[in-house]
Amino acid sequence: MKPVLTLGPHLYHWPADEWRDFYFRIADEAPVESVCIGEIVCPKRAPFTLPHYEAVIARLRAAGKEVVLSTPALIVDDRDVALLQGALAMEGFLVEANDVAALALLSGRPHAVGPYVNTYNRATAVRLAAGGAVRVTVPVELPAESVSLLAGLPAPDIEVQVFGRWPLAVSARCYHSRAYGRSKDACLYACGEDPDGLPVDTLDGEHFLAVNGVQTLSSSYGCLLRELGRLRQSGVRRFRLSPQRTDMVELAKLYRGVLDDRLLAEEAWMSVERLVGPIPLSNGFFHGREGVRLV
Amino acid sequence: MTAATMELVCPAGTPAALEAAVDAGADTVYLGFRDATNARNFPGLNFSRDDLRRGLAYAHARGRKVYLAINTFPHVADDGPWRSAVDDAAALGVDAVILADIGLLAYAAAHHPALRRHLSVQASAAHPLALEYYVREFGISRAVLPRVLTVSQVKAIAAEGRVETEVFVYGGLCPMAEGRCALSSYATGRSPNTFGVCSPASHVQYLTIDDALVARLGDFTINRFAAGESPGYPTLCKGRFEAGGRQTYLFEDPVSLDARPLIPEFAAAGVRALKIEGRQRGRAYVAQVVGALRSAVDAAASGRPASSQALTALSEGGQATSGAYRKGWR
Secondary structure (H helix, E strand, O other), X not given: OOOEEEEOOOOOOOOHHHHHHHHHHXXXXXXXXXXXXXXXXXXXXXXXXXXXXXXXXXXXHHXXXXXXXXXXXXXXXXXXHHHHHHHHHOOOOEEEEOXXXXXXXXXXXXXXXXXXXXXXXXXXXXXXXXXXEEEEEOOXXXXXXXXXXXXXXXXXXXXEEEEEEEEXXXXXXXXXXXXXXXXXXXXXXXXXXXXXXXXXXXXXXXXXXXEEOOEEEEEEEEEOOOOHHXXXXXXXXXXXXXXXXXXXXXXXXXXXXXXXXXXXHHHHHHHHHHHHOOOOEEOOHHHOOOXXXXX | OOHHHOEEEEEOOOHHHHHHHHHOOOOEEEEOEOOOOOOOOOOOOOEOHHHHHHHHHHHHHOOOEEEEEEOOOOOOOOOHXXXXXXXXHHHHOOOEEEEOOHHHHHHHXXXXXXXXXXXXXXXXXXXXXXXXXXXXXXXXXXXXXXXXXXXXXXXXXXXXXXXEEEXXXXXXXXXXXXXXXXXXXXXXXXXXXXXXXOOOHHHEEEEEEOOEEEEEEOOEEEEEEOOOOOOOOOOHHHOOEEEOOEEEOOOOOOOEEEOHHHHHHHHHHOOOEEEEOOOOOOHHHHHHHHHHHHHHHHXXXXXXXXXXXXXXXXXXXXXXXXXXXXXXXX
């Protein structure tokens, strides 16, 4: 099976037309086979992008890409459930669960399971597959040996995030609005001010984390470019790129080049470093180390 | 349901703490084995199989119950310790196991159907739909609800009545969705899910720099205390950071949860049990907190106003909060 590149759901709150144009360009130019869309961080953002779904989906499908509908990372109230039900109501799409609450409605039909559901071992993966999960994106902190053992299962297909900020935590509370001195209910979309997340630095001025609405991410961009060969050897066939405010089309081309053996990982690595500029890259989780590390 | 029937579930990290909790009025004591199968995997803490056997005898002789927390996520390379923890819990006769992992829930339901299964807070089931899944798939009897919920959300879940509910009323406060946080492993390589530890002491360092005490976790400064400021432990989400040009406790102030004033509301909502956090605490702390909570539960049951007995000296940072339960916190 040819390795598949997936574009994970766009996590940030961008102006709706920029969001739409981002996906249009992905449709037209990015060598990815599968694209996840859906507001997974905050249901208050969804009304802005929903009017563009039809056009975005049509453009992606016309380009031959699979469209997966991603659902909220934390399902707490009925607005989160409404997004889930909206995805379920659309015919002909694979829906990705990111909270166990979604499994209550998805079990028994083919679906995907995202990295926000705790799939840490074979018994869990097998159980999810029995409930209809055809693919599972593993949690970010799983080391190589664990990923490899999960990939050895006949089902589900295992997907691994190989680029983008690591999603480290999610909360019912919005630290983004708190940082702007606002309450969650009167946030005035503070998250829209920071299109690549709000930098959280230590008191020494070191970049550490990034806040995106109710989500907390790593400051570093995860990058498992040099590990693609090892992942493929262990049976992983699906690789996820998580969108950042960098040239995701160029980035996808670099990963595609390495997966197609047209480009050496080291060459691609240098190009990725140039693309992302001053933002450090990390791969520690995969090597069983601190996630922030670059091994 | 009245508060008289609400169960007080109390922590024990040692056999001495178990006896202290029972003597101070705990209806139930929860504890873990001395390994990575539970989310308080700290040196010198937790129970051997023999400790548990003796603890069960002590509690059962006094009409109290014991729950075993097996609430981390089994390692894919070797889930033996987790399965044997479930097997031994059944063999020794614990009153319930507290589980978070889907695979382990499936194992317990298949191999020990008569053993009560409670859903750990580490499963972070924050909506009735999530509980529906765990009830339908694994026959859980009770769910410990996340500390991220408001009182009205707790009420909504308890009112559904599909499953017994248990809520935290006192102790440490986790501001993130529990069991879905890798902040600790990002900085140290170890997290609650994988090693049963958060911001582990093995990775903590205190340094004195320019008269200030700097608290570090791994390679990162998590807090800095000026001379005279009372220093705290560098739990990552309770640290001081700079965001948007301001240095603040961005995620959570160093405070503890004290939801005693809400006990009558929880009772009216049909909440079945109240939980105290703190298996890492010593027997003196356990005795005092359990005693205070026993009084609060009994007062609520008889319609008396709650005692204002101060526990703040015991709280983290000496400050208490009703947490997310009061919506203003968000």
